[in-house]
Amino acid sequence: xxxxxxxxxxxxxxxxxxxxxxxxxxxxxxxxxxxxxxxxxxxxxxxxxxxxxxxxxxxxxxxxxxxxxxxxxxxxxxxxxxxxxxxxxxxxxxxxxxxxxxxxxxxxxxxxxx
Numbered sequence: 001x002x003x004x005x006x007x008x009x010x011x012x013x014x015x016x017x018x019x020x021x022x023x024x025x026x027x028x029x030x031x032x033x034x035x036x037x038x039x040x041x042x043x044x045x046x047x048x049x050x051x052x053x054x055x056x057x058x059x060x061x062x063x064x065x066x067x068x069x070x071x072x073x074x075x076x077x078x079x080x081x082x083x084x085x086x087x088x089x090x091x092x093x094x095x096x097x098x099x100x101x102x103x104x105x106x107x108x109x110x111x112x113x114x
Contacts, residue, residue, distance in 0.1 A: 001082040005060065009083045012059035017044060018052045022061055025075035032063075032074030 012021050020042050025033060039049050053073055056062035060079045065072050 001079075001086040003086075005079075006083055006086045008059045009061055009079065011037045012055045012061055013054075017042070017048070017051070018055055021049070021052050021073075022056060022075060024079065025056075025062060025073060026077075028074070030074060030077070032065075034067075034070040034072055036070065038073065 010044075013022060021038060024038060024041060035049060035053070039046050040043075042049075044052075051063060053064065056073075057064065061076055063074050063076055065074075075084065
């Protein structure tokens with residue numbers, strides 16, 4: 001991943017609602033989720049959600065496809081993994097290390113269902 005792509009992805013995720021949307025898409029897996037279900041799960045207005053989806057798509061973090069009358073959004077796991085790889089490329093000076101487990105208090109603050 002190029003530095004400019006990493007900056008774009010991080011900028012897209014640097015907003016509460018977009019981060020919640022992306023985390024929900026990651027939880028949904030490769031099949032994605034209908035826009036209406038996302039709006040309901042996160043209690044977001046559809047027009048607001050469209051703006052956030054566009055930002056995530058422009059950063060390469062999400063895709064959209066039409067299924068009948070529904071728009072289905074999905075996380076782009078290859079971009080997410082490339083971003084994590086970019087951020088940890090030189091982790092711990094080459095020593096083997098693993099990220100810390102997420103704090104349970106951080107999950108309680110999030111609107112994303114667990």
